[in-house]
Amino acid sequence: MTEQMHEIELRVNGVLRTATVPSRRLLSDCLRHDLGLTGTHVGCEHGVCGACTVQIDGRPMRSCLMFAVSARGHEITTVEGLADPDGSMHAVQQAFRECHGLQCGFCTPGFLTVIAAYLRDHPDPTEAEAREAIGGNLCRCTGYQNIVKAVLRAARILNEGTDAPVAEEAPR
Amino acid sequence: MTITEAPPAARKKAAPEPPAPRAVGSPLPRKEDLRLVMGEGRFLDDLGRDAYEAAFIRSPHARARVLAIDIGPALGVEGLIAVYTYQDLPGRLAEPLPMLIPHPGLTHGRTGYPLAKEYVNHVGEAVVMVVARDRYAAEDACEKITVEYEPLPPVVGIENAFRADELVHPDVPGNVAGHVVQETGDARAAVAAAPYSLELHLDIERSACMPMEGRGVFARWDVADGSLRIYSSTQTSSGVRAAVAAKLELPLLKVECVTPDVGGGFGVKIVHPWPEEVLVPWVARLLDHEVKWTEDRREHFISSAHERGQLQTVRVGFDGRGRILGLDVDILHDNGAYTQYGLIVPLITSTQLLGPYKPGAYRVEFRSLYTNTVMVTPYRGAGRPQGVYAMERTMDSIADHLGLDRADVREANLIRPEEMPYDHGLLFQDGRPLVYDSGDFPASLDKIKKLVGWDEFAAYREQARAEGRRVGIGLAAYVEGTGVGPYEGGHVQIETSGKVYVATGLTSQGQGHETVFAQVVADELGVAVEDVTVTTGDTRRMGYAVGTFASRAAVMSGNAIALAARGVRDKALRIAGEALGVAPRKLEIVQGVVRSRDDPAVSIPLGTVAVLSNPLRYAFDEASKAATQFGGTPDHSRPPVAEGDEPGLEAREFFSPPRATYANGVHAVIVETDPETAEITVLRYCVVHDCGHLLNPMIVEGQVHGGVAQAVGGALYERMHYDESGQLLNASFMDFLMPYASETPVVEIDHLETASPMNPLGIKGAGEAGVIPGTAAFASAIEDAEGFPITKMPIQPCELFRLRQRFEAGEIPPLRRRAGAPNNVDEELCQP
Numbered sequence A: 001m002t003e004q005m006h007e008i009e010l011r012v013n014g015v016l017r018t019a020t021v022p023s024r025r026l027l028s029d030c031l032r033h034d035l036g037l038t039g040t041h042v043g044c045e046h047g048v049c050g051a052c053t054v055q056i057d058g059r060p061m062r063s064c065l066m067f068a069v070s071a072r073g074h075e076i077t078t079v080e081g082l083a084d085p086d087g088s089m090h091a092v093q094q095a096f097r098e099c100h101g102l103q104c105g106f107c108t109p110g111f112l113t114v115i116a117a118y119l120r121d122h123p124d125p126t127e128a129e130a131r132e133a134i135g136g137n138l139c140r141c142t143g144y145q146n147i148v149k150a151v152l153r154a155a156r157i158l159n160e161g162t163d164a165p166v167a168e169e170a171p172r
Numbered sequence B: 001m002t003i004t005e006a007p008p009a010a011r012k013k014a015a016p017e018p019p020a021p022r023a024v025g026s027p028l029p030r031k032e033d034l035r036l037v038m039g040e041g042r043f044l045d046d047l048g049r050d051a052y053e054a055a056f057i058r059s060p061h062a063r064a065r066v067l068a069i070d071i072g073p074a075l076g077v078e079g080l081i082a083v084y085t086y087q088d089l090p091g092r093l094a095e096p097l098p099m100l101i102p103h104p105g106l107t108h109g110r111t112g113y114p115l116a117k118e119y120v121n122h123v124g125e126a127v128v129m130v131v132a133r134d135r136y137a138a139e140d141a142c143e144k145i146t147v148e149y150e151p152l153p154p155v156v157g158i159e160n161a162f163r164a165d166e167l168v169h170p171d172v173p174g175n176v177a178g179h180v181v182q183e184t185g186d187a188r189a190a191v192a193a194a195p196y197s198l199e200l201h202l203d204i205e206r207s208a209c210m211p212m213e214g215r216g217v218f219a220r221w222d223v224a225d226g227s228l229r230i231y232s233s234t235q236t237s238s239g240v241r242a243a244v245a246a247k248l249e250l251p252l253l254k255v256e257c258v259t260p261d262v263g264g265g266f267g268v269k270i271v272h273p274w275p276e277e278v279l280v281p282w283v284a285r286l287l288d289h290e291v292k293w294t295e296d297r298r299e300h301f302i303s304s305a306h307e308r309g310q311l312q313t314v315r316v317g318f319d320g321r322g323r324i325l326g327l328d329v330d331i332l333h334d335n336g337a338y339t340q341y342g343l344i345v346p347l348i349t350s351t352q353l354l355g356p357y358k359p360g361a362y363r364v365e366f367r368s369l370y371t372n373t374v375m376v377t378p379y380r381g382a383g384r385p386q387g388v389y390a391m392e393r394t395m396d397s398i399a400d401h402l403g404l405d406r407a408d409v410r411e412a413n414l415i416r417p418e419e420m421p422y423d424h425g426l427l428f429q430d431g432r433p434l435v436y437d438s439g440d441f442p443a444s445l446d447k448i449k450k451l452v453g454w455d456e457f458a459a460y461r462e463q464a465r466a467e468g469r470r471v472g473i474g475l476a477a478y479v480e481g482t483g484v485g486p487y488e489g490g491h492v493q494i495e496t497s498g499k500v501y502v503a504t505g506l507t508s509q510g511q512g513h514e515t516v517f518a519q520v521v522a523d524e525l526g527v528a529v530e531d532v533t534v535t536t537g538d539t540r541r542m543g544y545a546v547g548t549f550a551s552r553a554a555v556m557s558g559n560a561i562a563l564a565a566r567g568v569r570d571k572a573l574r575i576a577g578e579a580l581g582v583a584p585r586k587l588e589i590v591q592g593v594v595r596s597r598d599d600p601a602v603s604i605p606l607g608t609v610a611v612l613s614n615p616l617r618y619a620f621d622e623a624s625k626a627a628t629q630f631g632g633t634p635d636h637s638r639p640p641v642a643e644g645d646e647p648g649l650e651a652r653e654f655f656s657p658p659r660a661t662y663a664n665g666v667h668a669v670i671v672e673t674d675p676e677t678a679e680i681t682v683l684r685y686c687v688v689h690d691c692g693h694l695l696n697p698m699i700v701e702g703q704v705h706g707g708v709a710q711a712v713g714g715a716l717y718e719r720m721h722y723d724e725s726g727q728l729l730n731a732s733f734m735d736f737l738m739p740y741a742s743e744t745p746v747v748e749i750d751h752l753e754t755a756s757p758m759n760p761l762g763i764k765g766a767g768e769a770g771v772i773p774g775t776a777a778f779a780s781a782i783e784d785a786e787g788f789p790i791t792k793m794p795i796q797p798c799e800l801f802r803l804r805q806r807f808e809a810g811e812i813p814p815l816r817r818r819a820g821a822p823n824n825v826d827e828e829l830c831q832p
Helices: A027-034 A091-098 A108-121 A127-133 A145-160 B072-076 B135-144 B158-163 B187-193 B237-247 B275-287 B297-303 B344-352 B384-402 B406-413 B441-452 B454-466 B513-525 B553-580 B606-612 B623-627 B697-716 B774-786 B797-808
Strands: A005-012 A015-022 A053-056 A059-062 A075-077 B052-058 B064-070 B080-084 B126-132 B146-151 B176-184 B196-204 B216-222 B227-232 B255-258 B291-294 B310-318 B324-336 B361-370 B422-427 B433-436 B470-482 B488-494 B500-504 B532-536 B587-590 B593-596 B603-605 B650-655 B661-673 B680-690 B747-751
Touching (some): A059 A108, A091 A108, A091 A145, A108 A127, A108 A145, A127 A145, A145 B697, B052 B135, B052 B275, B052 B297, B064 B126, B072 B080, B072 B135, B080 B275, B126 B275, B158 B361, B176 B344, B176 B422, B187 B310, B187 B324, B187 B361, B196 B384, B216 B275, B227 B237, B227 B275, B237 B255, B237 B275, B324 B344, B344 B361, B344 B384, B344 B422, B344 B470, B384 B406, B384 B774, B406 B441, B406 B470, B441 B454, B441 B470, B441 B661, B441 B680, B441 B747, B454 B470, B454 B661, B470 B774, B488 B513, B488 B553, B488 B606, B500 B553, B513 B532, B513 B553, B553 B587, B553 B593, B553 B603, B553 B650, B593 B606, B603 B606, B606 B623, B661 B774, B680 B697, B697 B747, B697 B774, B774 B797
Parallel strands (some): B052 B291, B227 B255, B324 B361, B500 B532
Antiparallel strands (some): A005 A015, A053 A075, B052 B126, B080 B126, B176 B361, B196 B310, B216 B227, B216 B291, B310 B324, B422 B433, B470 B661, B488 B650, B587 B593, B593 B603, B661 B680
């Protein structure tokens, strides 16, 4: 049996890309293996861990729960597309590095895409809100403490361009 | 080589540079983050875009005989390349996987085959390997293949394994893989003779490492060269290389193993070779095509490894101050279906159980038992969380029995700093004496009491109770043998560009080795951290290595690299001294330039020293002309490379300490339990941690945060839910509850830095510490909040709820301190 293939056009990180995929091809596999954008990672294949999160029209979505053909006509942003065109880091990427918000780095692209979208709508989160914002992503390395810190730090960079460090989070 | 005339570089007038600040001890941002946050990391499944992909048919039965395999229906699947079963395996591939750690106590060690031979012994065991153009096609083919099984009654659970009505392996009597007894003094007599004694029955369940990236292997066979390159998401590239070379009967020198970025390990990836790690390279050679296998999450649950499950019986004798006089511990350990990683976990439990305490006489006996479940191999902490749980539950019980403060009972049993080094008279997991090298345990305990507000808590608890709230405090101390041998190596090379390249053989899974080791080298050599590039886990760069486990990377590789850097430094000073006409002892290296201490203008960059270190026939650029036979003013009385010397500005050193070095710490946690729903909330989590000198405090604290998160998971949420037929019912992230940010507390940390005398950098391992005492501390705190003993962990709200019901029905006795029991201490016995 030969599978029916679909020619699809996807706009990924501002660039029009084409791929030929069967209808069952997951968006995560298409991005990673057809388009070579391996920054998006797959941690559970069932939509729980959030490592595969990309932005679809600016909103965070699990690319392992979406077919590539369903992404036709939508604007996709992966971790590779967060930085400025000149290659300088997005505030969230910079904050993750400054705050040690990552260890192995496998879950990180999912956090970065989630947080970048979140901060666009919530430019000045409290600590509790920052923690809530990352509540749908799993990380097995960091214990989240420095990720929360990185959310606040990124907000500050975006809002003020200040270099003042973020205070330690108080026990809840 | 001797050059009597200084090269041009030395003539430049150098401005005196201020001494660079030390890199070691600074919270430097990590070098590896530059690629990882940009999506430019390279993990296993990011490689091999054109590789064939493998998928496996795995046993759906916990115990069964494989009767027949019908691959016929799969043959029409588009994209199918090949199907393999046990019958196809040649030579040594058809033998059982290696028994990695033979131990005299492992009397009945058993390992599986790469593909099941006749029997399967757990759900998830690989039976058929399918290779196809991509994973989709490979899984299509798997669905078409039928395997006929004769199901056999499985052995699930420690009690069933011990009862041994059924045997996992018919030739292993009693299901006992190994049995070890260690004893110092006559513990049973000491317990019997003690003024007070107690017996505890404790239970701790399975969890698992669950790195966000599963296992994976990608192999490339070079038919012209007859060589194999393996990429594996492993914690030991040298181990994988040796095992695959042996299995495929290839010379070691024709096999390379490269570890790419690894998405977490936490222990599970130290096991090797996995069936897939030998099968994928074998097939790559057979098909002369790149082949890859990437583990999916369900496979990770049912075919990798778990940890933690034990039943413990503790008999303890003590005096009126709570000092332990005799401790007699029996452990039943569930090792799953196989013992590929030997008895390491129960060996560590049985020795590290002692923690910072001196128990008088001690006897420990464990049996490691087979069950028809996924095998048990080290998970961060590696048996220590169970040992600390046993010891700290015992401390709390003693305190409650005597009506004493829990911290005071611990204090009374601590080894004092002046007793270091302290020899327990036992053998540790590495077969070497259990001798603590350093630590100030009373200071650690004192610090945690202050940090958490121990002495003020009783008043807070009463106040909360008056408000209808239940809060409790718990604490737990541990000692962790870190940096076990046998060795690691470091290679440091300064290139003519002045850049420094460092290699060590062990691997990285997020610990920041590229940064930390660069910090070490920067200080040793006097170069900028930015100029140092570190490679780990690549057998092309360092063939001799052991692996990343047991909180050993910083201790072992850090010190090996420091020693190698010192070797390079000595050589650089010698060559520069000859070039500058200055005695080496009067030279220093500052920001990559060797200069005279007396006159910084007399200087030579390290890159130029590297040029001079390698006598050349052929110049390759302007600078290298100075090293050719007609460059400089050679001393014709000596050979270009002196006897005993080698060309190049590089050095390789190995670090091999006689024993482990012991880190320690204490955790304290405050919980609130909901009086109605039994929900358990963490109010505060405090850590005091002593890992000697901190190489990068930011990274050490990150390790502690992550360890604590796993401790929270292990204490309150995570378990492997096997049913009686050996099916793992919660093999997904939907059902196996790992903590999200909403479940993970903020960790408050205080450090103590007692330097290790066991290594040049004075450091101890830090990777596992965060997870070790968590379960014990939570049990202590929940017990304190509830007023009845907690003896089974992890504990979820539903279990706490049921315990409350049983407590109210009188089936569980209250803690004595809640029952209003009189102080049980005989005043006379209290006298010191």
